[in-house]
Amino acid sequence: MMKSVFKLMGAILLSLTVISVYATPVDIYEFKSAENQKRALELAHSLRCPQCQNQNLIDSNSPVAKDLRLEVYQMVDAGKDYDEVIEFMTSRYGDFVLYKPRMEPKTYILWLGPIGFLVIGLLIGFFFVRKQRISQVEDQEISVEEQKELDRLLNRDEQ
């Protein structure tokens, strides 16, 4: 019984993976080489579709994405390098199409912000811990006379 359930689940999982493999739009485009194909697909995956935001050029079915996808394929096949393709895309559609923003003054806060917050957090933590330690040390510095006085005050009511 248990075994057949597992088998069924396995079959469902397998069919899901098969479906997801073929769920990308089918383009008829023949690359000059397998290496070009790999590079072009990687590039198209890293570029955002301006029409259906939050989908990359491969995922999207929109006509714009299809055009841009083919453009990327053709540019890669024509021997254009990564920077040339990125330049082509951003000069038309802006930095928006990049999933990974470029490092430039406008995006410093984006890239360096998290590091800044980490540093601030560490500094606060450091000062907090140090302060705690200092107050603990102060607690122990009570002299014998002071202890006697304290005991006397505490016991005064009982007498």
Added chain:
Amino acid sequence: MNKRLVLFIPLILFLVMGALLYKGLFMDPKILDSALEGKPVPAFQLEQLEDSGVIITNESLKGKVSLLNVWATWCPSCKYEHPYLMRFARQKILPIYGINYRDERALAIRELNRQGDPYTKNIFDHDGRLGLDLGVYGAPESFLVDHNGIIRFRYAGPIDQRVWNETLLPMIKQLQAVAKQEGAS
């Protein structure tokens, strides 16, 4: 006293972040900056929609402040925009050039015959190549081009009376004033 104030820093940071994120809720992520503002209209050489024998190029647009309007018969928002364009065209403020984007010639001509033609000229961009070079990601989109053929402003979405009055018309007036000045000197 100062030490007490330091304790408020996290609260202040939290409030600033909260305010920014709250503002973000009301921003439209569909509005993208155009990468082409300040750049010349990309070079093109395309047939006129009405007459395949006439070739229109980017040079044809120079000389006057003009509006480039990307439209298609398959685009519902263009139908909403159309009567407004008709009205602006009648006022003869500036030439409106249509870019018929990824469309069928016969369908587009029929549409213009039926609904009226607000365009000075129509550029037939069947393959969407000019649209791609302009960074068009949907129709309608409009580009305000100055007398030197430089794109000054891009508006994505349908133009209606409000957009025209509040955004486009003031810019058109300003660009036309500049054009007049440069033409005179």
